[in-house]
Amino acid sequence: MNTSIFGNTPLHRCDYLSSKYQCQISIKKEYFNPNQTAKDRAAWYMVKDAIAKKLIKPDDILVEASSGNTGIGIAYLAKQLGYRSCIFVTQNCSKEKLRSLENLGAKIVHCDNSNGLLDKNSTQYRAWSFAQMNRNSYYTDQYNNPENSRAHYETTGPEIWQQTSGKITHFFAGLGTTGTVSGIGKYLKEKDNGIKVLGIEPKGSILAPYKATGKVPTSDTVMEKIEGIGRKFVPGIFDTMAVDQILQVERSPTVQTALAYYQHTGMLTGFSSAAILAGLEDYCRNNTVDMRDHIVLLFADYGDRYLHSLYHSLTTKNSVYD
Ligand SMILES: Cc1ncc(COP(=O)(O)O)c(C=O)c1O
Known part of the structure; x- marks a missing residue:
């Protein structure tokens, strides 16, 4: 089997987001993999x-x-x-x-x-x-199999570093098994420890409190449903040192963000990619970013996988079903 079909996905600048947040924002389009996913x-x-x-x-x-x-x-x-x-x-x-x-x-x-x-x-x-x-x-046990994060450490991380000519300052990815953020975050931090690595998960998931306190929270809050991300246990492969901060987002603003992104760019986003956009909004509201910053967002898949679960719920006149 020709394994060169995996990876080497494009990184494209997003004019809409770059102008909205007044810095350079690029999207690592993982839906260019053979099965349209990271x-x-x-x-x-x-x-x-x-x-x-x-x-x-x-x-x-x-x-x-x-x-x-x-x-x-x-x-x-x-x-x-x-x-x-x-x-x-x-x-x-x-x-x-x-x-x-x-x-x-x-x-x-x-x-x-x-x-x-x-x-x-x-x-x-x-x-x-x-x-x-x-x-x-x-x-194959993706939650505990080190090959999961190794794939990103050996392929996606180096691709992002080369595609940004080492200029990346922030990296955002969704957290499910944590393989993506653990592998890419480790690689990028070895290259430049100043790069900020941000993980995104739904409200009610436990990785943010676990990262902040080192303890698994005891209270059992309901987790917002965002397909692909969010955990009620700590995956064995989670490398807490590879990520600086974990932001939690809610489902409703995530859905609204997906619609706004569609209106401005004509692109459908995956559910977890929309969550990254919602997390980016929170991050840029609470932190200073400027034209010297180069933020990379990893879009794990594309919105055509969520026509029923993400886009069907949009009933405004701008819905993709109109
Ligand atoms: C669409 C989507 N986004 C994000 C993730 C999270 O990636 P990881 O499991 O590497 O943390 C997954 C995992 O299955 C996913 O399917």
Whole structure:
């Protein structure tokens, strides 16, 4: 398989955002990967590692717990390389992602939540127990597999550094497994420790309080639903040193931000990318940025995956359905 199809995604300046916040803002467009998502990189590294270590053999079942995108990457690789796939998702997985998984021949298992191994109804527990019970299967385990963040440390981080000629000052990414921010943040900070790395998650997720206090919060607040990001447990691969600050955003302003961005640019954003835009708004309101700053936003996927869940809820006359 020609693996040069992964990565090397474009970084484009966004005139609308640059003029709005009076600094240079560029978007790392991860939807230029083969399955239109950043998670292709993680899937590729985790499967490559399993093959190199002879952990899988032809026709084995690759198993993953996923909000959809990693599952699509794994299912794609399984189909290309002669394996099967079984993907554990929650009810929040968008119709468009489920359709892609079906088209790739994945077996899809719907679970109650994605709250981690301590909950027997979670995607993670059920994927793990499936792999325990089926000898011919392998759990890629994106929450704990170092290959997830390594993919970003070895590919996305260097790409961003080169594409900005080392001029990047701020980097924003959404937090799900934390593989993206852990890998890219580590790489960028090794290059220049002054680069500010910002993680974005929904209100009610636990990584912001965990980063701030070093403790997992005990109160169980409801988490706002933003597909792809937000956690109720700390992923094993989370590198707290790779990120300076975690901003929490709410769903409603995120949806409004997606519409405003669409009106100004004609581009649909993924749900987590819209959350990054909402986080950027908060950040620029509370911090000084100027023309010397070069902010890079990582858009993990594109809005056509969320026509029902993100854009359908917009009922103004400017809705994309008008
Ligand atoms: C659309 C989207 N955005 C952001 C993320 C978060 O990326 P990471 O898991 O690397 O933290 C994911 C993860 O699945 C995702 O699918």
